[in-house]
Amino acid sequence: METKFAKFLRKITEYLVYLFIFILPWQVKLIIRPGETNYSEISLYLSHALLLLILFLFLYLRLKHKDSDDDSQTIVYSLAALEVFVFISIFFAPDKFLAFYRYFIFLNGLSLFFIVRSGTTPRSYQDYFINKVTLIYSLLASIFFQALLGIYQFLTQNSFAFKYLGLAEHNPATLGTAVIETASGRWLRAYGGLDHPNILGGVLAISLIFAAYLLAKKKMLTTRRQVWSSVFLFVFYFVSLYALFFTFSRSAWLALIVGFFALLIVLIIKKDKWILSRFIALVFFSAVLVGVAAAPFQELLMVRLEAQTRLEQKSITERQTYLSQARSLLQKNFLSGVGIGNYSVVVGQADNNKKPAWDYQPVHNTFLLLWVEGGIFSFLAFLVFIFFLAKNGRREIFAWAILMPLLVLMLIDHWLISLPFGVIFFFLLLGLI
Numbered sequence: 001m002e003t004k005f006a007k008f009l010r011k012i013t014e015y016l017v018y019l020f021i022f023i024l025p026w027q028v029k030l031i032i033r034p035g036e037t038n039y040s041e042i043s044l045y046l047s048h049a050l051l052l053l054i055l056f057l058f059l060y061l062r063l064k065h066k067d068s069d070d071d072s073q074t075i076v077y078s079l080a081a082l083e084v085f086v087f088i089s090i091f092f093a094p095d096k097f098l099a100f101y102r103y104f105i106f107l108n109g110l111s112l113f114f115i116v117r118s119g120t121t122p123r124s125y126q127d128y129f130i131n132k133v134t135l136i137y138s139l140l141a142s143i144f145f146q147a148l149l150g151i152y153q154f155l156t157q158n159s160f161a162f163k164y165l166g167l168a169e170h171n172p173a174t175l176g177t178a179v180i181e182t183a184s185g186r187w188l189r190a191y192g193g194l195d196h197p198n199i200l201g202g203v204l205a206i207s208l209i210f211a212a213y214l215l216a217k218k219k220m221l222t223t224r225r226q227v228w229s230s231v232f233l234f235v236f237y238f239v240s241l242y243a244l245f246f247t248f249s250r251s252a253w254l255a256l257i258v259g260f261f262a263l264l265i266v267l268i269i270k271k272d273k274w275i276l277s278r279f280i281a282l283v284f285f286s287a288v289l290v291g292v293a294a295a296p297f298q299e300l301l302m303v304r305l306e307a308q309t310r311l312e313q314k315s316i317t318e319r320q321t322y323l324s325q326a327r328s329l330l331q332k333n334f335l336s337g338v339g340i341g342n343y344s345v346v347v348g349q350a351d352n353n354k355k356p357a358w359d360y361q362p363v364h365n366t367f368l369l370l371w372v373e374g375g376i377f378s379f380l381a382f383l384v385f386i387f388f389l390a391k392n393g394r395r396e397i398f399a400w401a402i403l404m405p406l407l408v409l410m411l412i413d414h415w416l417i418s419l420p421f422g423v424i425f426f427f428l429l430l431g432l433i
Contacts, residue, residue, distance in 0.1 A: 006061065006064060009057060009060075009061065010061055010129065012057070013054060013057040013058060013061065013129075014119075014129060014130055014131075016050065016053065016054050016057070017054055017115065017116075017119070017130055017135065018134060018135060018138040019050065019138075020047055020050045020051055020054060021135055021138040021139050021142065021428070022138045022139075022141060022142045023046065023047050023050070023142070024047050024139075024142065024421070024424060024425065024428075025142050025143060025146050025192070025193060025194065025203065025421070026047075026142070026165050026166050026193055027045065027166030027167075027193060027194070027195075027421060028045065028046040028047070028164065028165060028166040029043040029044060029045045029046065029166060030043060030044045031043045032044060033097070037344065037360070037361075038195050038419060039341070039343075039344045039360075039361070039362065039418060039419070040095075040098060040344060040345060042097065042098060042101045043420075045420060047424070048105075048108055048420075048424075051108055051111060051112060051424075052108075052111075054115060055111045055115065058115050058118075058119070061129075062118075072388060072392045074384070074388040074392070075385065075388050075389055075392060078381050078382075078384040078385040078388060079110065079113075079381075079385050081377070081381040081384075082378060082381035082382050082385055083106070083107070083110060085374055085375060085377040085378040085381055086103060086106055086340050086374050086378050087103055088336075088375075089336065089337045089338075089339050089340050089373060089374045089375055089378065090103055090339060090340065091339075092333070092336040092337060092338065092339050092375075093338065093339020093340065093341070093342040093345075094338075094339065094342060094345055094346060094349065095339070095341075095342055095345050096339070098341050098342060098345065099339040099340050099341050099342055101341065102340045102341030103340055103341075105420045105423050105424075106340065106423060108423070108424060109423040109424050109426065109427035110427065112424060112427050112428055112431060113427040113428075113430055113431040114431075115130075115431070116130065116135070116428060116431030116432060117430075117431040120132045120135070120431075120432070132432065133214075135432070136210050136214070136432070137229070137232075139207065139210070139428075140207055140210065140211060140232075140233075140236050141232075141236075143203060143204065143207045143236075143240065144235075144236045144239065144240070146192035146193055146194065146200060146203070146204075146243075147192070147204060147236075147239050147240040147242075147243035147244075148239060148243070149167075149192045149193060150190030150191065150192040150200055150204075150243040150246055150247065151190065151239070151242055151243050151246060153170070153188060153190050153191055153192070153246075154187075154188065154189065154190045154246035155246075157172060157187065157188050158188075159171070159188065159191060165193060166193060167193050168191075168195075170188060170191050171188075172185075172186045172187065172188040173186065175356070176356065178191070178196055178197045178198075179311070180248055180300050180303055180304060180311070181303070181309055181310060181311040182299050182300060182303055182309070183299075184299070187300055189246070189247055189248045189249075190243055190246040190247045190248075192243070194421065195415070195419060195421070196415065197247040197248065197249050198247070198249045198251055198252065198413055198415065199415050199419070199421070199422065200243070200247050200249070200252075201244055201247035201248075201249030201251065201252025201253070201255075202249070202251065202252050202255060202409050202413070202415070202416075203425065204240050204243055204244040204247070204252065205244060205252045205253075205255040205256040205259065205405055205409075206255070206259070206402060206405060206406070206429065207236075207240060208237060208240055208241060208244065208256055208259075209256070209259040209260065209263060209398065209401050209402060209405065210398065210402075211233050211236055211237045211240070212237065212260070212263065212279060212282055212283075213263060213279075213397065213398045213401065214233055215230070215233050215234065215237060215278070215282060216267075216275045216276075216278040216279040216282060217275050217397075218230055218233075218278075219274065237282075237286075238289060241286055241289060241290065241293075242289075242293050244256065245290060245293050245294065248300065248301075248304050250304060250305075251408065251409060251412045251413050252409075254408055254412075255405035255406075255408045255409050256405065258404050258405050258408050259401045259402065259404055259405035260283060260401075261404075262400045262401045262403075262404040262405075263279065263397075263398065263400075263401035264276075264279065264280075264283075265400075266397055266398075266400055266401060267279055267397075270397065318359075318361075319364050322361060322362070322363040322364055323363060323364075323365070323368075325347055325363065326363035326365075326368050326369070326372050329343075329346065329347075329372050330371065330372055333372070333375070334375075334376060335375050335376055335377075336375045337371070337372060337373050337374045337375035337376075337378065338372060338373055339373060340373050340374055341373065341418075342373060343362045343363070343369060343372055343373050343418075344360045344361065344362060347360050348360045361414075362414040362418045363414060364412060364413050364414050365410070365411060365412065365413075365414065366409075366410035366411070366413070366414055366416050366417050367379065367382075367383075367410060367411070369414050369417060369418060370382055370417060389430060389433070390403055396432070396433055398433070399433040402429055402432070402433050403433060406426070406429060
């Protein structure tokens with residue numbers, strides 16, 4: 001029988017989880033060791049400190065209520081193997097302090113996966129510990145402000161700095177800033193409060209899939225709370241859709257399309273005509289609104305789609321260079337890897353012709369980056385983990401609609417494991433499916 005204190009502690013922990021999810025996108029941090037780029041910086045994040053507190057409370061509650069999880073042993077063992085091999089890679093890193101820090105971030109991600117996956121299991125503590133829908137709403141509420149900020153940044157072509165919210169200034173005239181270059185000048189893409197427009201775009205794409213599913217499944221609105229939640233979802237959806245467009249992130253656009261297609265297939269298989277019809281209507285109106293948003297910015301849109309201008313060709317060339325660098329590193333470090341978080345460090349050390357710091361970026365492929373940094377065994381353990389997670393998932397309706405766009409982002413970008421926010425966000429999504 002659960003005591004009053006245990007119930008109180010459980011409720012406090014639950015609300016702390018929602019708070020953590022809400023502040024996660026806001027990069028409030030204390031810089032311990034500055035770096036030339038975000039890949040070499042070592043910082044303590046406010047959200048990570050809160051996560052450690054949540055983990056402590058969660059483990060205490062689990063010791064009081066020893067419930068078995070529903071995860072298959074293959075998921076647990078593959079994740080444990082991944083953790084071990086990532087840890088071993090630290091000893092092969094030239095910058096071991098950075099590697100240990102990135103291993104700490106990785107452990108935070110695993111902790112969140114454990115908390116969300118176990119906490120949303122109804123069998124834990126005789127009931128679910130974390131309400132999955134409330135958790136998703138917490139995420140959407142936070143991303144809503146990111147979307148508004150992104151729209152402001154693009155429409156005003158101004159990005160102000162505010163250290164207390166972790167906001168950095170982005171000047172379109174400064175080299176290294178993500179812009180679209182046209183005959184009319186350099187156009188700042190929407191960053192929000194994140195490190196790159198591609199990151200904001202990826203987060204918005206995933207969030208829009210969640211919002212679309214929640215909107216489509218709503219049927220009768222019988223309470224005031226349901227009415228207000230529907231209003232919030234509609235406002236969030238269309239604001240975030242515009243913000244996603246203003247990121248001009250091709251990878252995020254593709255991820256959203258793939259996610260919507262996956263959700264459509266799942267809804268057709270489920271044969272719920274009510275949800276399916278609402279989802280199709282939502283997608284139709286979304287296309288119309290995107291067309292309206294794109295009309296005044298056709299020149300920018302065509303530059304991104306045709307990819308023929310100087311900056312677009314430079315971006316393609318750089319991606320090819322990163323792939324070549326990754327292949328070269330794999331030839332020398334096939335088994336051990338170069339150490340977690342040390343990709344850019346090793347590339348910079350090997351380059352005799354010193355370039356600006358932003359030129360030393362990780363290869364734009366999450367799987368390849370994990371292989372180069374963690375070695376072949378980390379890579380294989382990760383593949384096994386993802387395979388069995390997909391195979392033995394909770395069978396959530398939105399599971400494949402989240403996994404497929406994640407796969408797209410992982411194949412053509414790196415931020416899901418190269419940056420602290422990406423690692424935490426990635427494991428949060430895996431815990432939800």
